[in-house]
Amino acid sequence: MIFSSKAEYGVRLMVELGRQSADQPTSLKAIADAEGLPLAYLEQVVARLRKAGLVMSARGAHGGYWLARPAEEIGMDEVVQALEGAIAPMECFVHEQTERVLCSHLPDAGRGCATKLLWTRVQGGIIRSLHTTTLAELVEFSRRGEPVPTAAA
Amino acid sequence: MIFSSKAEYGVRLMVELGRQSADQPTSLKAIADAEGLPLAYLEQVVARLRKAGLVMSARGAHGGYWLARPAEEIGMDEVVQALEGAIAPMECFVHEQTERVLCSHLPDAGRGCATKLLWTRVQGGIIRSLHTTTLAELVEFSRRGEPVPTAAA
DNA sequence: TAAATAACCTACCCTGCTGGTAGGATTTAG
DNA sequence: CTAAATCCTACCAGCAGGGTAGGTTATTTA
Numbered sequence: 001m002i003f004s005s006k007a008e009y010g011v012r013l014m015v016e017l018g019r020q021s022a023d024q025p026t027s028l029k030a031i032a033d034a035e036g037l038p039l040a041y042l043e044q045v046v047a048r049l050r051k052a053g054l055v056m057s058a059r060g061a062h063g064g065y066w067l068a069r070p071a072e073e074i075g076m077d078e079v080v081q082a083l084e085g086a087i088a089p090m091e092c093f094v095h096e097q098t099e100r101v102l103c104s105h106l107p108d109a110g111r112g113c114a115t116k117l118l119w120t121r122v123q124g125g126i127i128r129s130l131h132t133t134t135l136a137e138l139v140e141f142s143r144r145g146e147p148v149p150t151a152a153a
Numbered sequence: 154m155i156f157s158s159k160a161e162y163g164v165r166l167m168v169e170l171g172r173q174s175a176d177q178p179t180s181l182k183a184i185a186d187a188e189g190l191p192l193a194y195l196e197q198v199v200a201r202l203r204k205a206g207l208v209m210s211a212r213g214a215h216g217g218y219w220l221a222r223p224a225e226e227i228g229m230d231e232v233v234q235a236l237e238g239a240i241a242p243m244e245c246f247v248h249e250q251t252e253r254v255l256c257s258h259l260p261d262a263g264r265g266c267a268t269k270l271l272w273t274r275v276q277g278g279i280i281r282s283l284h285t286t287t288l289a290e291l292v293e294f295s296r297r298g299e300p301v302p303t304a305a306a
Numbered sequence: 307t308a309a310a311t312a313a314c315c316t317a318c319c320c321t322g323c324t325g326g327t328a329g330g331a332t333t334t335a336g
Numbered sequence: 337c338t339a340a341a342t343c344c345t346a347c348c349a350g351c352a353g354g355g356t357a358g359g360t361t362a363t364t365t366a
Contacts, residue, residue: 060363
């Protein structure tokens with residue numbers, strides 16, 4: 001698999017927050033129940049989103065989380081990057097100190113690193129497809145096929 | 154990391170085969186020496202490529218491997234797929250029996266699986282970038298910056 | 307003030323996969 | 337016959353992923 005389930009859980013969490021109004025906080029427990037995910041593990045996941053500045057939080061009773069920005073302005077590349085770390089198709093693409101993504105292969109015997117060309121394209125393809133998808137799109141998609149709340153209730 | 158080193162090794166192996174003439178077989182040992190990779194492990198890697206019909210082999214002394222098709226006709230999506238298995242961005246995309254790639258999430262409570270939209274796009278981006286790169290391109294790339302053999306020798 | 311709620315933090319654990327080794331069996335050229 | 341090579345299977349150590357446990361702190365409400 002390409003992404004770990006941290007990304008899956010984190011994205012679902014973000015979608016859930018996007019479905020709520022951003023005025024009042026939503027508790028993790030509510031999200032864990034709605035999505036059937038373990039609460040304690042979600043705490044670790046949401047911590048990454050908070051440190052990346054994608055969600056904000058309030059402690060204490062009636063506390064919780066909400067989106068730091070409108071869902072339209074949140075690209076999924078930011079979300080996945082916060083959850084998974086640097087998006088690199090291959091080990092050699094991650095530079096330890098700088099966290100920048102590049103190929104650290106030595107140019108062995110003057111030859112170009114052939115795989116570098118391939119992984120660079122793959123990385124581009126991934127980031128592009130993530131970047132062109134906003135959280136708002138996913139929220140909208142999750143609403144489709146849902147029973148209209150006013151009429152049914 | 155997104156792809157394991159099996160993909161890295163396998164791609165380098167394919168490039169190395171592409172650099173050789175397809176008339177005579179190249180031994181794994183030669184490739185292992187040239188790329189500095191463990192021979193025994195390369196055997197397992199090349200077995201996948203052989204089972205996928207991408208390379209052919211001859212046993213015995215002066216045996217070895219060669220490309221089953223010209224490098225121009227080998228898309229890197231085939232190569233990576235043979236090495237890594239089905240290219241799925243997320244666990245739920247792999248269907249055990251059929252090996253087909255799709256989302257197996259239950260349509261919980263009538264809602265669309267929001268993450269499915271995202272992972273489908275990512276998968277498309279990956280496969281597209283792999284598919285539009287041929288082995289021949291990588292071989293060509295690996296030759297650039299190389300000392301011209303005729304003049305230098 | 308006390309209690310309940312919920313974020314926040316850290317350490318730990320278990321399982322499975324990855325990368326790699328070992329040791330052989332089989333095939334073929336010289 | 338011997339050397340070179342593919343082929344096959346079992347095994348192993350390390351490590352990251354997914355998850356649990358058990359707390360501490362902050363905030364609201366009764």
